[in-house]
Amino acid sequence: MTDTFQLDGVAVPFEPGQTVMQAALAADHYIPHLCYHPEFKPHGSCKLCTVKVNGRTMASCTMPAEAGLEVESEIEELNALRRTLVQMLFAEGNHFCPSCEKSGNCMLQALGYDLEVHAAGFRHQYPDRPLDASHPDILLDFNRCILCELCVRASSEVDGKNVFALAGRGNNKHLIVNAESGQLKDTDIALSDKAMQVCPVGVILPKRVGFSQPIGERRYDASPISAQALEDAPRPPSGVEHD
Amino acid sequence: MLPDANPIYGESPRCDLHADLHEIVARHCGEKTNLLQLLIEVQACAGYIPDDAASYIAAMLAIPRSRIESVASFYSFLHLKPAGEYRVLFSDNITDRMLGNQDLMEQMCRQLWVQPGKVSEDGLLSINTTSCTGMCDQGPAMLVNGHAITRLGSQRIQEIGQLIRNRTPVAEWPADYFKVENNIRRGGLILDNKLAYGQVLQATRAVAPATIIDTIKGSNLRGRGGAGFPTGMKWEACRNAEGEARYVVCNADEGEPGTFKDRVLLTTQADLVFEGMTLCARAVGAKKGFLYLRGEYRYLLGHLHAVLQRRRDSELLGESILGEQGFDFDIEIHLGAGAYICGEESALIESLEGKRGVPRNRPPFPVTHGYLQQPTAVDNVETFCQAVLALHMGAAAYRAIGTEKSSGSKLISVSGDCASPGIYEYPFGVSVRQILSDCGAVNTRAVQISGPSGICIGEHEFERKLGFEDLPTAGAFMVFDDSRDMFEVARNFVHFFAHESCGFCTPCRVGTSMLKQTMDKVAAGHGTQHDLTEIENLDHVLQTTSHCGLGRTACNPVLHTLKHFRPAYETRLKSLDFEPAFDLDGALARARQMTGRDDAGAHLKENE
Ligand SMILES: Cc1cc2nc3c(=O)[nH]c(=O)nc-3n(C[C@H](O)[C@H](O)[C@H](O)COP(=O)(O)O)c2cc1C
Ligand code: SF4
Ligand code: SF4
Ligand code: FES
Ligand code: FES
Numbered sequence: 007m008t009d010t011f012q013l014d015g016v017a018v019p020f021e022p023g024q025t026v027m028q029a030a031l032a033a034d035h036y037i038p039h040l041c042y043h044p045e046f047k048p049h050g051s052c053k054l055c056t057v058k059v060n061g062r063t064m065a066s067c068t069m070p071a072e073a074g075l076e077v078e079s080e081i082e083e084l085n086a087l088r089r090t091l092v093q094m095l096f097a098e099g100n101h102f103c104p105s106c107e108k109s110g111n112c113m114l115q116a117l118g119y120d121l122e123v124h125a126a127g128f129r130h131q132y133p134d135r136p137l138d139a140s141h142p143d144i145l146l147d148f149n150r151c152i153l154c155e156l157c158v159r160a161s162s163e164v165d166g167k168n169v170f171a172l173a174g175r176g177n178n179k180h181l182i183v184n185a186e187s188g189q190l191k192d193t194d195i196a197l198s199d200k201a202m203q204v205c206p207v208g209v210i211l212p213k214r215v216g217f218s219q220p221i222g223e224r225r226y227d228a229s230p231i232s233a234q235a236l237e238d239a240p241r242p243p244s245g246v247e248h249d
Numbered sequence: 250m251l252p253d254a255n256p257i258y259g260e261s262p263r264c265d266l267h268a269d270l271h272e273i274v275a276r277h278c279g280e281k282t283n284l285l286q287l288l289i290e291v292q293a294c295a296g297y298i299p300d301d302a303a304s305y306i307a308a309m310l311a312i313p314r315s316r317i318e319s320v321a322s323f324y325s326f327l328h329l330k331p332a333g334e335y336r337v338l339f340s341d342n343i344t345d346r347m348l349g350n351q352d353l354m355e356q357m358c359r360q361l362w363v364q365p366g367k368v369s370e371d372g373l374l375s376i377n378t379t380s381c382t383g384m385c386d387q388g389p390a391m392l393v394n395g396h397a398i399t400r401l402g403s404q405r406i407q408e409i410g411q412l413i414r415n416r417t418p419v420a421e422w423p424a425d426y427f428k429v430e431n432n433i434r435r436g437g438l439i440l441d442n443k444l445a446y447g448q449v450l451q452a453t454r455a456v457a458p459a460t461i462i463d464t465i466k467g468s469n470l471r472g473r474g475g476a477g478f479p480t481g482m483k484w485e486a487c488r489n490a491e492g493e494a495r496y497v498v499c500n501a502d503e504g505e506p507g508t509f510k511d512r513v514l515l516t517t518q519a520d521l522v523f524e525g526m527t528l529c530a531r532a533v534g535a536k537k538g539f540l541y542l543r544g545e546y547r548y549l550l551g552h553l554h555a556v557l558q559r560r561r562d563s564e565l566l567g568e569s570i571l572g573e574q575g576f577d578f579d580i581e582i583h584l585g586a587g588a589y590i591c592g593e594e595s596a597l598i599e600s601l602e603g604k605r606g607v608p609r610n611r612p613p614f615p616v617t618h619g620y621l622q623q624p625t626a627v628d629n630v631e632t633f634c635q636a637v638l639a640l641h642m643g644a645a646a647y648r649a650i651g652t653e654k655s656s657g658s659k660l661i662s663v664s665g666d667c668a669s670p671g672i673y674e675y676p677f678g679v680s681v682r683q684i685l686s687d688c689g690a691v692n693t694r695a696v697q698i699s700g701p702s703g704i705c706i707g708e709h710e711f712e713r714k715l716g717f718e719d720l721p722t723a724g725a726f727m728v729f730d731d732s733r734d735m736f737e738v739a740r741n742f743v744h745f746f747a748h749e750s751c752g753f754c755t756p757c758r759v760g761t762s763m764l765k766q767t768m769d770k771v772a773a774g775h776g777t778q779h780d781l782t783e784i785e786n787l788d789h790v791l792q793t794t795s796h797c798g799l800g801r802t803a804c805n806p807v808l809h810t811l812k813h814f815r816p817a818y819e820t821r822l823k824s825l826d827f828e829p830a831f832d833l834d835g836a837l838a839r840a841r842q843m844t845g846r847d848d849a850g851a852h853l854k855e856n857e
Contacts, residue, residue, distance in 0.1 A: 063793045186303075
């Protein structure tokens, strides 16, 4: 018999070692998230996945599942916090969605729609973040980086290359590439790298394929992110069924 | 370990990085965990970390080059670009401000023709601010190439300017500049102890580790670093956790603005600190300990290494301590490099491992997965001292001091508006009013207890008592009299948190910097009721969703001053409900100047 915890009043089974997020997704319950990716160790930085556990707010992607926890997620209080966090991320970078190649495929944008973020909320900071177009096949548009470290993790853990890293502290934190010149062309990145596929927003883009998929026919144009995230969710190892 | 020799650094003629770099890297035996220590030495030698040095270190340590950049850029005292032969940092705590540091900094910038935050064109110097350097009782203070200078005044600034202009090496500056006073105003259990070094280790030779832990538990000792976790429980959990090795870490990061008691303990009671660490090592079964010393206190290195060596020579450290087979323990000192967040225990451990000081996800906690993922007991400097006294006196006698839930004494760092700033030791349970009277504070408007992350109390609360029952404190006690503007106090603290946020999580990275912008907007007279609402919203998000204690407490200064001193905010507000961040009329000023117009038609009407 598997243990369970309560998520918004519903019993969710979990395997030892799973976090609240992992168990919830595996059991077809959506909790908003941005820096969590089913193929990587939870990071816990965006805080979109904040839930209330026995009355205390916690990041569900890193919170180990435990039997008997009372977890609340789909409540207005938490969605209000999530909306503010999305507004913060939009205000921190330079996001001009109408002209963004990732529009429609962008998780940040999709979360904004899904959580019904209707206003800017904060003064935008308009940081100065020059592009890196040095590489023949790949463009880096740092303006949209939300510092989730997925590319850093993918490049180091999957590609074994360490092409990306984060530098600076606080408000000055930013993405850098692994080259004395500081330019992508002097790294060993390749189009086939995992790091090319994981960016939830529109920073790491292959060149010359822009807008080949028309806006309107993109991933989150079809249905909201909350209805799709479950497709990526890790399932119990084949053969193991939960009910 | 860092050498004691060559404490003076940064003057280019003395350093030949190309010759020294091999030696520096070799001394760290290619250990990745020593990356930060290695970078601190390169910085000390060359004044910055040159590109080719970074590439060389990366190659020697077999790590990606970007990691060097990533780590170095996390710490305020490390530079990847030349930052001047003389790097002047004015301590910018509110207490430095109250003592006039801003005028002094302006004076120096004028004298040396340099803008704050910029390197002079000849590369001679840069002048900037830094978070509290722990000299609040003898400020205004500064760091020059990492050396602490206290009691600044107009005359001293003038002299320093001359020394820099003449390129006099810092080693040859008057010794009086670097004098750091202890200013012990009131002693007690710790500060007046008459223990000989090694005495308690000797006395507990035959005592089983489990009994040591029982005594600490029985004494009700709670951590003095802020969180107040029961020390005995921590040691026990560490002892019982599974692991290949165990570690003891002394947290001497003392970054909370207004706190300087650990500096005085390390200066006057270093033996007690190391004895406490050694007793802890015996209790938990650790063979290795670290003292994580904030970079601002680098000047204490020579003294601390000498005490460690004396203890080794006296069989109090090293192999078979006091002849006991298998009781092996030694202590290494690691330096910080200007990052308040490294006081948070899991960030501290990351930093000890040579990484960016980003707080870890918890659980697991350091007692089970600390340094190198092994069980680790992290305690504050003062906690280790108290532990020695508790073991010396016995649990019951120790528990008899203080109050029911807060046993023992507490060192308080008093600064701000009072006649006698300095260190005061009291049994727990002392009232705020008592301390104010002892330090000679008059017309007091407010006291900031436990630093910016603590609480600000007003006059009607001065009967409250220090202790875990009422006013928990890590030791800071900043006094503000009725001439002080509590809005400016809060704004200074908000700037501090924005500067020190590690940037890992969204709410703190973005929230602290937005809070800073909004407070600056209010200070500039453009604030509205809407901004106060925004401040309250930001506070809520910070408090509920931040990853660690920094973000969760970053809103305290504003919350508390809004509660007690709301008029200080409201008198600054425009009556408008909303004020755009962009001042349209202001933007026309240039056009008016060029056309020589200043009539009503050349202005945009307000409220439109
Ligand atoms: C942002 C932040 C900064 C901290 N800075 C310090 C510090 O400078 N010194 C310290 O002893 N504890 C500091 N702490 C508390 C430590 O995380 C930890 O609780 C403490 O070192 C444990 O020691 P203790 O049990 O002896 O108090 C800080 C915590 C946070 C969240
Ligand atoms: S580039 Fe994309 S994947 Fe990488 S940190 Fe930024 S947002 Fe995350
Ligand atoms: S709360 Fe602030 S300091 Fe703490 S992890 Fe988040 S960004 Fe870093
Ligand atoms: S998804 Fe959990 S913190 Fe980002
Ligand atoms: S729509 Fe803004 S980053 Fe993609």
